[in-house]
Amino acid sequence: MTGPHQDQPLVSAGAELDEADAAVVMVHGRGATARSIVAMAAEFDADGVAYLAPQAARNTWYPNSFLAPVERNEPGRTSGLQAVEDAVGRATDAGIPVERVGVMGFSQGACLASEFVARNPRRYGFLAALSGGLIGETVDPDAYEGSVEGTPVFLGCSDVDPHIPLERVEATTAAFERLDGDVTERIYEGMGHGVNEDEIEFVGGLVADIAD
Template sequence: MVSIDSSVIRWSAPEEERAGKPLVLLLHGVGSHEGDLIGLAPYLAPEFVYASLRAPLEYGGGYSWYPLSTPGAPDYAGVDEAADAVLDFVDSLAGQHPTVGLLGFSQGGSLSLQLLRKRPTAFEFAVVLAGFVVPGAPADVDEQVAAAKPPVFYGHGDADQVIPAEAVARTSEWLAEHTAVDDSVYPGLTHGVAQEEIDDVNGFLARVHPA
């Protein structure tokens, strides 16, 4: 059983300024840590408070949300366990925030979509950057996502050599079938995040969470 260490979470605002604000959870990629995506917070919509979590498993000097296996197709049970750990953290906040959104990069992006599967109506939106949907979900799980049609921004580069093309195609198809997706491809972008993409993310946030 894995869990989120709340003592190492990096927040975009001090504790006294968080309550009552919409929250976005930042979920880093494999081998990274909680100090990574929090660096995006100054460039993202300021009406949110951002919380960057540390994945529970040690990996290569950083951390991983779940054990690695086939690229773009990890073991479903391990991803589900990681999602349960994040949900336990969300539950611990006990209504401190009116809404909760998700922003994940790479492995963290796959976890964001798994969280939508676990609770399709609990999250205001998901931003998936260079991520993928994990294969192997029971049919009834994805049917619940399709019924909710959560808003998702899917940003990915056409020069990404880390996420297999098959996983990207699977993800675009799944998102089109199950979510209200903004699927944006960035020419020449490798496995990373571009300024144009951040601008598009902010446009997406303005649409799904009007100020």
């Protein structure tokens, strides 16, 4: 497809893609950049991993809250999902098995990453959604079909996040459990909207696992 995000750069870090044993697609949040989320890769102690971060046009994947009716976030939402798919495809085209490709994101990027994996179910290296959840006015866990075949799924969020209702995190957990994900949900008391050291450590472990 062609959309607002299709002509944007793909930022890379870590191992060269044609020499990497694993890859992580990193999806930035609203108002941030691909370069800003790729910087998080420095926190992960794993060799042989290529990090790939698509860039949103004007630094925003879709205009409204992820809780808005889906049509109000088009064409950005669909274009963003395509950008994630294209990044995963870059890794697999380089010979990295999809089960060694992790998908992660923060905030708006976490929502997009979650939605991508749920709508394209197969065995990935992992999914890590930091302060995010599935997209739409409502979420019906039974509406998602297929299997992620035991993919490790990590959902981390505050209990008082001003942008991400706890109920949506719980609904996202239920959806991925139905999709056969190996789900870990961690809710942090009073954290607000951000990423903490526990989340970094957990995701670092997921990255190390696909690099082994």
